[in-house]
Amino acid sequence: MDTTLLFIQTLNGIQLGLLLFLVASGLTLVFGILDFVNLAHGSLYMIGAFVAASLTFVTGNFLIAMILALPVTAAVGYVIERTIIRSLYERDHLDQVLGTFGLILVIDTLAHLIWGPEGIAVPLPDWLNGQVELFTGVVVPTYRLLIIATGLAVAAGLFWLVNYTRLGMLIRAGASNRTMVSALGIDIQMLFALVFALGAVLAGLAGMLVAPITEAAIGMGGDIIITAFVVIIIGGIGSMKGAFIAALIVGLIDTLGRSFLDDLFKLVMSTEAAESSAPAVSAMLVYILMALVLAFKPSGLFPPKVR
């Protein structure tokens, strides 16, 4: 096997994994602390992409647009929490799944009405549009490196936030014992709204980062939400560390599967059959992994200690 290609594909896998982590981290925060299943998390990802795309044409610069779009997605998340989500906290997970499923339909259709069905292509500044030669023969798009850098920075930031700040302390306390946090006199409603908005920002950021690659498009949230769920289930609901590791594993499996599975299949079946079955089987691998993990560890790889 070509080691250069293997290296590049590993990098691609890590990049995909970090994007997944951004989506999954918000999901696991909301899930772990608020005990809330948010299927509509993917819609926030789509909103981030569309808002950043629109702002790119207003400001003329993608990076400035991103910085402006972050508070916008936070605000959208905050409003959704105040109006709809809040009433669902006390319901069982099933009601939450159904309610947020309805929310997906509403947000997707609204996006269609506002931005049209075509989607928006997002231009990058020239310095991001090029490639970097890491070492001889390994040339990667600059923008993909930016995604990796952003993903790692956010991961470090979240690690700091959860482990070393007062908010983080509350978050950890809230995840394991909600009544105690309220007993301490903390405005739990405000804390919940903040956490939800933070989750929205993380999802929105992922959407913004992906927009210059895939364009902002209707329905993009539905494609990623299920994978993000798989990530947090594998990692253990509420565990940031689990989400990070699981996201990287899933990203690598998906990318390496797409890269090398067809060659592997050609050893045992016809070229034609291998070409068409490999993509589906590589998509299946992720779910097989999840089932395996749950079969042996029914609460995921890193379940939070007290639930």
Add this chain to the structure above:
Amino acid sequence: MNKTFSAALAATLIAGLSGTAFAQTKEVKIGYVTTLTTGGAAIGKPMETAVNLAVEHMGGKMGDFDIKVIFGDDGFKPETGKQVTDKLVKQDNVDFVAGYIWSNVLLASRKSVLDAGKFLISSNAGPSPVAGKLCNENFFSTSWQNDQNPMAMGEVLNQRGVKSLYVMSPNYAAGKNMVTGLERTFKGEILGKDFTKWPGQLDFSAELAKAKASGAEAIFVFYPGKAGGAFVQQYQQAGLKGVMDLYTVFTIDAVSLPRFQKANFEGVLGSFQTMFWSPDMDNEQNKRFVASYKEKTGQYPPHYAAQAYDTMYLIKSAVEASGGDLKNMDAMRAAMKSASFPSVRGEFTYGNNNMPIQNFYLREVVKDDDGDWTTKIVSTVFEKHQDPYAAECPLK
């Protein structure tokens, strides 16, 4: 407290009764199935516009008949497509069913229309079975068979002396046909092929890395609709321009060019593709169509719109030949088979399988006089080209 229940029942009944009110005037009913929701609507919308434009140009009449078009949304899914087709046939009792962007939707729906003894006209999809073994005397196409455009592209690649190629295409009926078509004519070596998940996958990092590592001279892709934009963007970001030349079919067109222009992706200017039609074709029907379409939307029509526009004129030719009786299938069939309607592509004929026998051209992406991005015909690749499945069709 049983209002919800009664309301539901009432809704069923009302919906049932409203269907019974039949038309007072003579009317030709056309069911038009396309994609009006999801990202696929980027293609469906221009088709809808073109159909309405055709009705407008016909003054709302085909012969003595008032035109009534009922649009159905396939939601980008074969199953939904079949459901709306069933409804058009059984509930609306339309005289013609037309449209269909996606090969898989057409394959799922064709039986419902043809078994009911109605005409089915594809405005886009051309999967191999409907041209070959599953051909039907009541099925007509105003587009092409899937293999044909990539066949023309393979010929272009030969002419340009391309020796090695990497191929990428979505993993569905049309995607496979496109690759088969290319392989029919391309004489060089195909160093690698990737069929990607459809329509979900839009990130092609892994595949582009493989393509680059293969060392092929050029890359051939088929990514219709929004996937095309995503692909072109990543092709540029990967720095493949100038390293591996890009040859496409149904990927860079008037659906995606306005978006590219807005984002100023100059890389697509000067790229080549093959097609049976182009907005710059010089005939009366086309000039009128392109001018009105631009007036209406401010954009050039994509070929999807051109095919939809032709579909309506094909139906018109049938209705006018019916002698006022839309049950006169034989007369209408003969009229359509003669392809005597004014087509935006100029003159063409129908083969035994009711697929067009037509020219295929090489198109280049250029700026027009106003600075808008469009396509222009460079040369003719195939003259009067017939699809390779016609021989498998038992029709005469």
Add this chain to the structure above:
Amino acid sequence: MGTLRKKGTLTIVVMAALAILPPILLWSGQAFYLDLATRLVILAIAAVSLNLILGYGGMASFGHAAFIGIGAYAVGIPVYHNTYGEFEIIASYSGLFQIALAVGISALFALITGMICLRTKGVYFIMITMAFAQMVFYLFVSLDIYGGDDGLVIDIRSELPLVNLDSPLQLYLLAYGSLVVAMLIVRTITRSQFGMVLQGAKGNNERVVTLGYNTYAYRLTAYVISGAMAGYAGALLGNFTTFISPEMMGWTRSGELMFMVILGGAATTIGPVLGSLVFIVIEEVFSSFTIYWHLPFGIMLIIIVLYVRGGLVGLITGGKKKRGK
């Protein structure tokens, strides 16, 4: 209509309406509405089967559409091979064989996946059932011979003794009869000792375990029965649409089934049927007005989840059943 306050009366009214209305619609020239009713009744069978585990057993399966898909392909694949050759062993037009295959494979799939899924709880259960459904989804996507993503057209419907499935009315009556039987099965199960244990385990598993019941085995049995019933519904659905594709088992389809059960009223006899009825009718009505029908539909979904507890059955009969955590 104060009489509807009794659930039994409601059941009879709804079932009677389903028995009488569709044939009348057919005879008045509304063939399409018979189609709508057929799809409704078939999905209702699947919803009834889901209700057994979700409503009575507290097992929220988010992968129930997989069984429907398996059942449909159990019709499509034998027909395909009987028409185009290969795999002589399963090639057949016989409906009895196909239905046996649909039920058998669904049950087997439920047994194998259930053994793993039932080790998990809560959201993990929701997600692992979804994961297995996605595996089946991608399995069929990868099977090029059966059309992969593009799906498979069923050229010839199942050949059954006494019924001709090519007749829309006979197909409807078969589906309707099957629905009645499915409802009776679930009703009998839930009123038996088996059902008591199942419902007890939903409320307080530890207590039922202490009483000496192996609740895992009880729940697994219910899961297998439910999967087999949904597989049967899939066989009917394949015969009805004559087109099958992996799309039938996508996660949104499983979500819709869950919605039908909750909408109508979980853990009631008529709830899932009422839920499917309202779901299908509203989908049909909304989508005929606007292509943006997902918007009112989504809003309606949210409102129902927020304000209608105990589903439509609760609303109609005035029940105050609450579903807490």
